[in-house]
Amino acid sequence: MERDLVKSLKTPRKLQYLQLEIVFPGIDDTTDASPWTSQVSWEAEGFGLPRQLRHLLLGCIIFSRMPSWINSSCLPNLSHLCMHVVSMDEQDLKVIGKMPELRDLLLPTSSTVTISNIANCGYFQKLRSFSMLCSMVQFRQNEDYSISFHMWNGEDAMPFGHKKDSEHRVSPTIMPGLEFLELFFFVRTLNDSSADCIDIGLECLTALQKVTVRIGCQDASVSEVEEAEAALRHFEDNMILASDHH
Structure with missing residues (x-):
């Protein structure tokens, strides 16, 4: 077929x-x-x-x-x-990012992907909505003032690191039209990683109006989930938390 x-x-x-x-025959709602x-x-x-x-x-x-x-x-x-x-790899993500009229992108992937310099190459210039249902993300300013965009699958080596004090300087704007961002957050990263993964770096997204975070609660206790929600709200108080229990 x-x-x-x-x-x-x-x-x-x-x-x-x-x-x-x-x-499926006899099933009206196909969304799930x-x-x-x-x-x-x-x-x-x-x-x-x-x-x-x-x-x-x-x-x-x-x-x-x-x-x-x-x-x-x-x-x-x-x-x-x-x-x-x-x-998918960095080149695949760059190809999507260079599509000139792209405004709405929903991109589940099982890969960990990084665009090492997303600010200076004109990626995602018209994008308004970006949903990454399986990926934890971070926008991180590098020592040369460029911005790296990371999508992490929760299984590979984590691409995030600690945010240095020098990184609190003014960041260049990326995805200048992005208004809605949806991403995943793995609760276990709070305990299993020393990386600064809570600070997503949304200050780079100047047009952002709404963020939805799907919280992965697998192998996590109720208190750990509550701790993750509190930590996310501490950094980004405009997030909407939608728990995703598996």
């Missing part, structure tokens, strides 16, 4: 909105349906989505890696992107 779907998408050149959902892992090649010779496409919502499919047609050349008008990618 998926193979036929991929073939059919070669045809509609004027398509501007594409959303795929999992629908588990995504399936793609078993066919979305990289077939000659495959490409219409350049006019503006909305691409493929959250029901898990891609093992970033498809090559996700870039500003193939999809120059793309404004909304939802895609679950298992393995």
Whole structure:
């Protein structure tokens, strides 16, 4: 079935909105349906989505890696992107960040990814909403005044470090239009890590209006969850805490 779907998408050149959902007979609400892992090649010779496409919502499919047609050349008008990618690297994230019209991004990933200098290269210039449902994030100013953007999966070596006193200087603006940010927070990092992972670095996001933090409570006690919530509120009092119990 998926193979036929991929073939059919070669045809509609004027398509501007594409959303795929999992629908089970007798179930009306599909929002909680588990995504399936793609078993066919979305990289077939000659495959490409219409350049006019503006909305691409493929959250029901898990891609093992970033498809090559996700870039500003193939999809120059793309404004909304939802895609679950298992393995991605810095170059993949940079490619997404350079898409000129991108305004809404939902990007679950199993990878730990860092863009080492996000401020000076024009990434995510029009982005208004960014949801990272599986990643803990941090914006960190480096010694050369550049800004590193980290997405951490909770399993790899943590890319965060201690924030030095010198880092409290004025930070350059990144993602200048970002109004909404959604991210994950692993409670166990409060006890298992010596890194300064609470201070996310939101001072770089000057247009930010709302932050939602999904708190991962796995292997944590009630008191540890409460401690994590209090610590997050201490640094970012505009966050909305949505506990995510597993």
